[in-house]
Amino acid sequence: MKVTMTVNGKSRSGEVEGRTLxxxxxxxxxxxxxxxxxxxxxxxxxxxxxxxxxxxxxxxxLAAEADGADVKTVEGMANADGSLSVIQQAFQDHHxxxxxxxxxxxxxxxxxxxxxxxxxxxxxxxxYLEGNICRCTGYHNIVKAVMAASGxxxxxxxAE
Amino acid sequence: MYNxxxxxxxxxxxxxxxxxxxxxxxxxxxQTLIPSLKARLASPTTLVSLSGIKEMVGxxxxxxxxxxxxxxxxxxxxAAEAAKTYPALAKLAGGIGDPAVRNRGTVGGSLxxxxxAACYPSAALASATxxxxxxxxxxxxxFQGMFTTALEAGEIVTEVRFPVPEKAAYIKFExxxxxxxxxxxxxxxxxxxxxxxxxxxxxxxxxxxxxAEAALSKNFSAAALAGLAASADGMITxxxxxxxxxxxxxxxxxxxxxxxxx
Numbered sequence: 001m002k003v004t005m006t007v008n009g010k011s012r013s014g015e016v017e018g019r020t021l022x023x024x025x026x027x028x029x030x031x032x033x034x035x036x037x038x039x040x041x042x043x044x045x046x047x048x049x050x051x052x053x054x055x056x057x058x059x060x061x062l063a064a065e066a067d068g069a070d071v072k073t074v075e076g077m078a079n080a081d082g083s084l085s086v087i088q089q090a091f092q093d094h095h096x097x098x099x100x101x102x103x104x105x106x107x108x109x110x111x112x113x114x115x116x117x118x119x120x121x122x123x124x125x126x127x128y129l130e131g132n133i134c135r136c137t138g139y140h141n142i143v144k145a146v147m148a149a150s151g152x153x154x155x156x157x158x159a160e
Numbered sequence: 161m162y163n164x165x166x167x168x169x170x171x172x173x174x175x176x177x178x179x180x181x182x183x184x185x186x187x188x189x190x191q192t193l194i195p196s197l198k199a200r201l202a203s204p205t206t207l208v209s210l211s212g213i214k215e216m217v218g219x220x221x222x223x224x225x226x227x228x229x230x231x232x233x234x235x236x237x238x239a240a241e242a243a244k245t246y247p248a249l250a251k252l253a254g255g256i257g258d259p260a261v262r263n264r265g266t267v268g269g270s271l272x273x274x275x276x277a278a279c280y281p282s283a284a285l286a287s288a289t290x291x292x293x294x295x296x297x298x299x300x301x302x303f304q305g306m307f308t309t310a311l312e313a314g315e316i317v318t319e320v321r322f323p324v325p326e327k328a329a330y331i332k333f334e335x336x337x338x339x340x341x342x343x344x345x346x347x348x349x350x351x352x353x354x355x356x357x358x359x360x361x362x363x364x365x366x367x368x369x370x371x372a373e374a375a376l377s378k379n380f381s382a383a384a385l386a387g388l389a390a391s392a393d394g395m396i397t398x399x400x401x402x403x404x405x406x407x408x409x410x411x412x413x414x415x416x417x418x419x420x421x422x
Contacts, residue, residue, distance in 0.1 A: 001166070019161045041195055062207075064209075065168070112259065
């Protein structure tokens with residue numbers, strides 16, 4: 001069947017099977033390989049994208065379910081001039097990634113968090129990111145980056 | 161995952177018609193069903209998405225004061241919209257899985273699946289009536305064992321009605337990897353008695369702890385539970401905990417739930 005959705009502001013269409021996962025459509029049909037598949041069992045969060053403004057695990061949503069939806073992936077996070085968004089820049093500034101595999105999901109989850117809670121506490125950040133696993137265990141700096149992206153002072157946070 | 165036909169009806173009538181097909185399976189948020197399909201634990205011919213049926217999404221107040229939640233309402237919506245009217249239920253919904261799972265997973269899907277460690281069945285057994293496209297089912301009749309419910313082929317959970325208790329709380333002891341309840345207890349105090357529903361513990365799925373209900377109905381305080389212990393017979397033993405451990409948790413969490421109930 002044919003699906004059409006807005007991806008990072010552009011209308012995109014493609015043929016999918018009933019079983020095609022949203023993440024496969026993004027990666028394999030649209031070649032948007034920024035969204036990663038880590039566990040493929042809904043645990044790790046590397047595949048988090050926004051669907052109609054909400055964070056979802058794209059490995060656990062059918063592409064057909066996203067027909068007509070507004071989808072945002074990590075490729076759509078940079079500013080219009082190509083410079084990094086505030087959240088992405090904070091990840092770079094605070095070394096919020098080691099191997100980088102979980103980063104797309106972390107960035108998308110962080111963006112969803114800051115949209116609903118612009119000044120989260122450290123505990124709220126850690127709680128919100130519980131569906132995103134960093135197997136380098138680089139959580140301290142990820143949390144620090146999210147706190148910094150929210151405009152808060154991070155000089156006393158984590159990464160002892 | 162084996163392939164299937166995907167249909168997304170816009171009305172309940174269309175969904176009911178689509179579900180009449182052989183090997184048709186309803187799809188809520190898919191947070192359990194899609195992993196099950198990947199593992200080839202299920203292989204429906206047709207998947208009937210319920211997410212496009214507007215009449216099945218949302219939280220409202222019924223004529224009798226009950227909270228009525230559409231079967232296709234995601235956990236995140238319940239967590240936000242029930243926060244004032246039924247805080248214990250909102251807290252339960254807001255503690256399921258993680259934020260991305262809560263944006264997709266639905267109350268109807270959770271109750272239709274009846275995972276023995278899911279959170280929602282405890283709240284439902286503590287008070288709710290399950291409404292389907294055919295009938296109303298009291299929670300006591302609805303849950304019939306692990307992954308088993310009174311739902312018949314083609315039946316869809318369209319709404320869940322929760323009478324709002326005077327006091328209630330849900331306390332779960334999380335299995336840290338899955339965030340399902342290693343054991344969870346929902347305590348609800350109504351004018352005419354107390355219900356104590358336990359999830360995650362029994363091999364038969366969610367159940368009511370009758371002795372605790374009797375004691376708490378006389379005296380709604382943690383002290384009323386002194387000396388009461390849940391039996392380990394029929395409790396789940398797995399790598400996360402033994403039957404005896406879960407039986408102990410039932411007592412501990414029930415006391416904590418009574419103390420937290422407001």
